[in-house]
Amino acid sequence: MANEHSLTRALRELLQHQRCAALGTLGADGAPFVSMVPYAIDTEQRCLLIHVSALAAHSANLLREPRVSLLVCQSEAAAEPVHALARVTLQASATLLAPGSSDALACRALYLQRFPEAEPMTQLGDFRFVRLQVQQARQVAGFGAARSLDGAEVQTALGLAP
Numbered sequence: 205m206a207n208e209h210s211l212t213r214a215l216r217e218l219l220q221h222q223r224c225a226a227l228g229t230l231g232a233d234g235a236p237f238v239s240m241v242p243y244a245i246d247t248e249q250r251c252l253l254i255h256v257s258a259l260a261a262h263s264a265n266l267l268r269e270p271r272v273s274l275l276v277c278q279s280e281a282a283a284e285p286v287h288a289l290a291r292v293t294l295q296a297s298a299t300l301l302a303p304g305s306s307d308a309l310a311c312r313a314l315y316l317q318r319f320p321e322a323e324p325m326t327q328l329g330d331f332r333f334v335r336l337q338v339q340q341a342r343q344v345a346g347f348g349a350a351r352s353l354d355g356a357e358v359q360t361a362l363g364l365a366p
Contacts, residue, residue, distance in 0.1 A: 214345045215353075216361040218290050219245060219252075219276060223318065227254070228273035229265035237261055243274070243336075244318040246311065250359035251337045252296070253311045255322065258330040263300075266334060270298045274336065288347040294358065296336040308333045338362070 227241045239262045244253045252274070256263045266272065277291040301308040311333040312326050325331055338358040344350045 211343060211345050211349065211351060212357070212361050214290060215292060215341075215343050215358070218278060218292060218345075219362065222276050222278065224276075225252075226275040226277075227262055228275070229262045230269045230271075231261070231265055232268060237265055241274075242319055242322075243276075244311075244315045245362055246314050246335070247363050249335065250363040251335050252294075252362070253315055254334045254336065255315055255325065255331055256334055257328070258332065263332070266298045266300060272296050272298050272336065285347075290345050292341050292343045294336070294338050295340045296338045299335045299337070301333045301335065303329070303332060307335075311335065 274294040341353045
């Protein structure tokens with residue numbers, strides 16, 4: 205887009221090029237819990253998608269408290285300063301989708317576009333798709349290039365196809 209802000213473009217590129225995030229949830233005791241999750245982007249719904257096992261601690265946490273945080277970070281490169289890595293922390297609301305529902309099937313198709321090797325996992329009965337609707341974010345696009353965004357700004361970046 206011609207009039208797109210350079211940081212919005214950088215945010216979209218970061219989310220499209222990275223495939224894993226650190227997912228922060230809250231345990232039953234209120235303690236934070238962080239795990240790694242692969243994610244896909246739903247450009248139509250303008251949200252992120254994850255696929256989680258009911259056996260994972262973060263799944264029980266999501267059911268109890270749908271407010272989550274995700275950290276997506278640029279990959280580290282040898283001899284490059286780590287303090288300048290592009291990254292974004294997303295505050296989101298998680299919705300677990302009913303297995304076999306039309307929403308879950310649509311999420312499965314999008315997820316498998318990004319992770320075709322995950323197809324056998326999508327057949328397992330204890331896994332669920334989760335939509336993460338971003339409420340706000342903090343983006344660091346490099347040293348000295350940081351900003352806070354509301355959910356609508358992030359959703360605009362998510363709604364643009366690669």
